[in-house]
Amino acid sequence: MKYIETPDGSLTAFSERFGQAYSSVHGARSQATTVFVEGTGTRLHPDPRVLEVGFGLGHNFRATLASRAAHAPLSYLAFEFDxxxxxxLERVSNEQDAFWQIVVRAWQPPLRVEDDGKSLEVRLEDVTNATLPEAWATAVYLDGFSPTANPDVWASPFLARLASSMASGGVLATYSSAGAVRRGLQGAGLIVEKRRGLRGKREFLVAVKP
Ligand SMILES: C[S@@+](CC[C@H](N)C(=O)[O-])C[C@H]1O[C@@H](n2cnc3c(N)ncnc32)[C@H](O)[C@@H]1O
Known part of the structure; x- marks a missing residue:
């Protein structure tokens, strides 16, 4: 595994399979916090249920944990086929968070870990063929490599299935602002908004289920 230190001090890694880094090389932790946690409003949600496409190095999961008050509930369902x-995970994280330590000790997907009102389930499945929960997610983190490198997770039929997995008022966030992705999300019945991105990325998308 080739690691890359990003300007905010966090580490990402390079995926040989997809030919790109797991997170933004301009700031892996910053991307997780700004795009996914803040973009979906999960930090302040009273009882969030997150569905993630691509658990990867767990940056988004750890940023979500870090954003929540002690003992605040969290249900997190991630799909990861590789x-x-x-x-x-040990190399890219330096968090001492107790729940994260439990996850690292238990790490061998598929897995389900629960403690103190928090749960993490990582399903070892290709998300594009998986059964998704219906009308469940308050947040969807769509983070499965770029549309060019991994078109399957950005295809309109799959975006429509993601929309069905969202509860009313749920918010999907993704770092891509490609026109085809925006149209796919709109076609799935979501209200799409562009947000100002971080260094290296002008804009990202959030999409709300009415
Ligand atoms: C950009 S990385 C995700 C980074 C991650 N969210 C994080 O916070 O570190 C994309 C991840 O999605 C996974 N992935 C890509 N396509 C997938 C699919 N169809 N089903 C399940 N996992 C997939 C890849 O194996 C990879 O780990």
Whole structure:
């Protein structure tokens, strides 16, 4: 695994399979916090249920944990068909969060971990063929590599299935602002808004289920 130190001090890694980094090389932790946690409003949600496309290095999960008050509830369901080794998770994270430590010790997807009102389930499945919960997610983190590198997770029929997995008022966030993605999300019945992006990315998208 080739690691890349990003300007905010967090580490990402390079995926040989997809030919790109797991997170923004301009700031892996910043992307997780700004695009996914803040973009979906999960930090302040009283009882969030997050569905993630691509658990990867767990940056989005750790940023979500870090954003929540102690003992605040969180249900997190992630799909990952090519999980990294535990040693990789240890290398890219320096969080002492107790729940994260439990996850690292248990790491061998598929897995389900619960403690103190929080749960993480990582399903070892291709998300495009998986059964998704219906009208469940308050937040969807669409983070499955770029549309060019991994078109399957950006295709309109799959975006429509993601929309069906969202509860009314749920918010999907993604770092891509490609026109085809925007139209796919609109076609799935979501109200799409562009947000100002971070360094290296002018804009990202949030999409709300009415
Ligand atoms: C950009 S990385 C995700 C980074 C991650 N969200 C994080 O916070 O570190 C994309 C991840 O999606 C996974 N992935 C891509 N396509 C997938 C699919 N169809 N089903 C399940 N996982 C997929 C890849 O294996 C990879 O780990």
């Amino acid at each position: 999980p990294v080794a535990r040693s990789v």
